[in-house]
């Protein structure tokens with residue numbers, strides 16, 4: 347019997363819409379993967395794969411890609427840009443720079459784009475995956491420093507730290523948020539991290555293969571990755587880096603209050619789901 351308004355509350359009113367949305371999301375991801383395989387048949391990445399999620403970054407991504415190293419030590423670096431539903435020429439600018447591009451037809455969020463990037467990197471030969479932003483806030487030239495502790499097998503994941511390095515931005519509210527959320531995450535998963543919300547990270551492939559299936563966040567993904575990684579027993583380290591102001595444009599994460607609230611929600615729900623054992627994908 348179709349639900350009527352009268353007993354809609356009994357039938358979990360949004361479940362059908364949510365199912366539709368899930369199928370559309372999956373369709374978008376599958377289609378992007380198929381197009382990628384068609385664009386780059388049989389591709390084999392270098393051992394280091396830099397995954398960059400980019401959304402409406404046509405003004406910024408060209409300079410970031412120009413600065414990307416092609417070698418770290420004797421390890422070849424492949425760069426993969428994942429674009430989802432950008433309304434500008436982000437994907438074209440990246441293609442013109444000669445890097446690998448995977449494009450989705452609709453916007454699913456940075457977390458979803460990175461997960462697709464992780465899957466592609468792992469299935470095409472990555473041994474180490476680096477993530478960094480397309481807006482110029484991370485310096486690709488610091489990749490060697492970022493990779494060093496993982497290559498030396500001291501840790502399994504490295505997060506860049508603006509607090510151990512240099513923060514060139516001036517927003518004191520955002521800075522207070524970085525400190526506060528690092529403290530929250532450290533308390534939950536017994537770590538001593540100073541900048542757990544930094545998106546410049548290095549992962550060993552084995553770690554990512556273990557952690558990726560547990561990730562679900564579509565946008566505010568950094569807390570989820572750290573909490574999941576730590577709670578599954580992997581070793582996390584930090585490296586001091588420079589945190590630059592966004593080259594141009596605005597944050598895709600909303601203003602400080604929206605960002606702060608959404609981030610807190612991700613910490614709380616990931617804690618509930620992952621560390622308290624209430625797993626649900």
Ligand SMILES: Nc1nc2c(ncn2[C@@H]2O[C@H](COP(=O)(O)OP(=O)(O)OP(=O)(O)O)[C@@H](O)[C@H]2O)c(=O)[nH]1
Pocket residue numbers: 398399400401402403428429430453454455456459478479480481483545592596597598599
């Ligand atoms: N593919 C994809 N990338 C996204 C999306 N939202 C943000 N990004 C990218 O993720 C990176 C970080 O996004 P920002 O909006 O700068 O957010 P942030 O750096 O975490 O926070 P800010 O300190 O506010 O800049 C950039 O490369 C964005 O282009 C999205 O919906 N899809």
Ligand SMILES: [Mg+2]
Pocket residue numbers: 479481483592597
């Ligand atoms: Mg940014």
